[in-house]
Amino acid sequence: MTCILKLSALLLVLTAMTSALAQNDKMTPIPIPAQPTAITLNTGKLPGAIADEAWHSQYGSAFARNVVVATLTPFLPDKSIATGAACIVAPGGGFRTLSMQNEGWDVAKALAKRGVAAFVLKYRLNQTPADMAEFEKSMQKMFSGAARRAPASSDPAVQLAPQIADANAAFALIRSRSAEWQIDPKKVGMVGFSAGAMLTLSTALYSKEAKPAFLGNIYGPLAAVKAPEDAPPLFIALAADDPFFANAGFGLIESWKAVKRPVEFHLFEQGGHGFGMYPKETTSTGWFDAFAAWLKMHGFAK
Numbered sequence: 454m455t456c457i458l459k460l461s462a463l464l465l466v467l468t469a470m471t472s473a474l475a476q477n478d479k480m481t482p483i484p485i486p487a488q489p490t491a492i493t494l495n496t497g498k499l500p501g502a503i504a505d506e507a508w509h510s511q512y513g514s515a516f517a518r519n520v521v522v523a524t525l526t527p528f529l530p531d532k533s534i535a536t537g538a539a540c541i542v543a544p545g546g547g548f549r550t551l552s553m554q555n556e557g558w559d560v561a562k563a564l565a566k567r568g569v570a571a572f573v574l575k576y577r578l579n580q581t582p583a584d585m586a587e588f589e590k591s592m593q594k595m596f597s598g599a600a601r602r603a604p605a606s607s608d609p610a611v612q613l614a615p616q617i618a619d620a621n622a623a624f625a626l627i628r629s630r631s632a633e634w635q636i637d638p639k640k641v642g643m644v645g646f647s648a649g650a651m652l653t654l655s656t657a658l659y660s661k662e663a664k665p666a667f668l669g670n671i672y673g674p675l676a677a678v679k680a681p682e683d684a685p686p687l688f689i690a691l692a693a694d695d696p697f698f699a700n701a702g703f704g705l706i707e708s709w710k711a712v713k714r715p716v717e718f719h720l721f722e723q724g725g726h727g728f729g730m731y732p733k734e735t736t737s738t739g740w741f742d743a744f745a746a747w748l749k750m751h752g753f754a755k
Contacts, residue, residue: 478511478512478513479511480509480510480511480516480585480588480589480592481509481510481511482507482508482509482585483508483509483510483515484508485506485507485508485517486508486515488524488526490526490527491524491525491526491575492524492525492526492527492626493522493523493524494522494523494524494525494619494622494623494626495622496523496577496615496618496619496622497522498521498522499520499521499522499577499578499580499615500615501580502519502521502580503580503583504519504521504580504581504582504583505519505521505583506518506519506520506521506522507519507583507585508553509585512555512731514552514553514554514555514731515553515554516546516550516551516552516553516554517550517551517553517575517578518546518549518550518551518578518581518588519578519580519581519583520551520575520576520577520578521577521578522577523574523575523576523577523619523622523623524574524575525541525572525573525574525575525622525623525626525627526558526561526572526573526575527570527571527572527634528558528561528562528564528565528570528571528572528573529565529570529634530564530565530566530567530568530569530570531565532635534567534568534755535568535570535635536567536568536569536640536752536753536754536755537635537636537637537640538568538569538570538636538637538640538641538642538666538748538752538753538754539569539570539571539572539627539631539634539636539640539641539642540564540569540570540571540572540641540642540643540644540667540669540748540753541571541572541574541620541623541624541627541641541642541643541644541665542556542557542560542561542564542571542572542573542574542643542644542645542649543574543576543620543643543644543645543646543649543650543652543653544556544557544573544574544575544645544646544649545645545646545647545648545649545650545672545727546578546647546648546649547647547648548578548579548613548616548648549578549579549581550578550581551575551576551578552646552727552729553573553575555727555729555730555731556646556647556649556671556729556730557573557575558573559729559730560573560644560646560729560730560741561573563730563741563745564745564754567745567748567749567754567755568754568755569748569753569754570627570634570635570636572623572627574619574620574623576615576616576619576620576652577615577616577619609651609655609658609659610655610658610659613651613652613655616652616655617652617655617656617659617660620643620652620653620656620660620663621656621660621662621663624641624643624662624663624664624665625662627641628641639666640666640753641665641666642665642666642667642668642669642685642753643656643657643663643665643667643668643669644668644669644670644671644688644744645669645670645671645673646671646672646673646727646729647671647672647673647726647727648673649673650669650670650671650672650673650674651673651674653665653668653669653670653673654668654670654673654674654678654705657681657684657685658678658679658680658681664685665685666685666686666753667685667686667687667688667748667751667753668685668686668687668688669687669688669689669690669744670687670688670689670690670705671689671690671691671729671740671744672690672691672692672695672698672726672727672728673689673698674698674701674705675689675691675698675701675702675703675704675705675706676701676702676704676705677702677704677705677707677708678704678705678708679708680708680709680711680712680714681712682712683714684709684712684714685714686714686715686716686717686751687705687709687714687715687716687717688716688717688743688744688747689705689706689716689717689718689719690718690719690721690737690740690743690744691718691719691720691721692720692721692722692723692724692725692726692728692735692737693720693721693722693723694722694723694724694725695724695725695726696725696726697726698726703718706718715751717747719740719743721735721736721737721739721740722735722736723735723736723737724736724737724738725737728740
């Protein structure tokens with residue numbers, strides 16, 4: 454549990470710190486948005502959960518926290534442009550919040566416009582104080598000096614067991630309904646942001662069930678790993694001024710190259726951390742077009 458808390462303390466700031474410095478936007482509680490197409494996954498309620506799911510707005514975007522039951526929301530392309538490929542979208546938020554709009558719905562809508570069936574994964578999160586003021590205090594406490602701390606060293610397969618289980622359930626659900634959604638079950642991949650990128654990579658490395666067709670790591674950790682011999686094609690996007698991962702080396706890229714598996718890496722000069730689909734005046738805004746072009750190159754998108 455201690456390792457999980459340390460990891461969460463670091464990753465919580467990863468989706469928001471850069472935007473916070475630029476905008477200093479205050480968290481404002483909002484009603485839970487209607488999600489009529491969300492499908493409840495079969496992974497059950499987060500063990501030991503006490504607080505109920507709550508939402509807030511920040512940086513002009515919607516965030517969820519205290520998610521105790523995982524869901525999957527489909528964004529299906531028009532049949533005239535559908536490629537048969539699908540992509541699970543994992544928002545970031547340090548496993549304590551989820552950037553549902555900027556790194557979830559907006560990404561999924563953009564993928565659907567390229568012919569890719571997209572599914573936003575609202576995975577279960579570590580608990581935070583139910584009271585917004587207390588939550589903000591806990592955030593501020595973790596912000597302080599967090600960028601100077603190294604990531605906790607532990608086994609992601611253990612730390613992220615609930616989240617990997619949610620990802621597994623998402624892959625299983627999509628494949629079970631692939632005929633209905635006109636999806637090729639062999640063309641289901643995953644893209645994640647920050648903590649969501651960690652979940653995406655961990656799902657590929659530690660799950661025996663998911664077997665994603667492709668991976669997208671958007672400003673996630675780039676530490677070296679033991680890549681499987683059949684590792685799926687990997688797309689990576691990172692800003693050179695990212696305060697967390699830009700100066701930690703690029704071992705992940707070398708890991709994929711070591712087993713001669715496809716990897717594409719975009720290092721943008723500016724963009725900070727957590728840029729997602731925010732319209733910024735930096736070249737990092739072009740990450741999605743590059744990702745879409747990469748998917749097209751591999752036969753997944755139009």
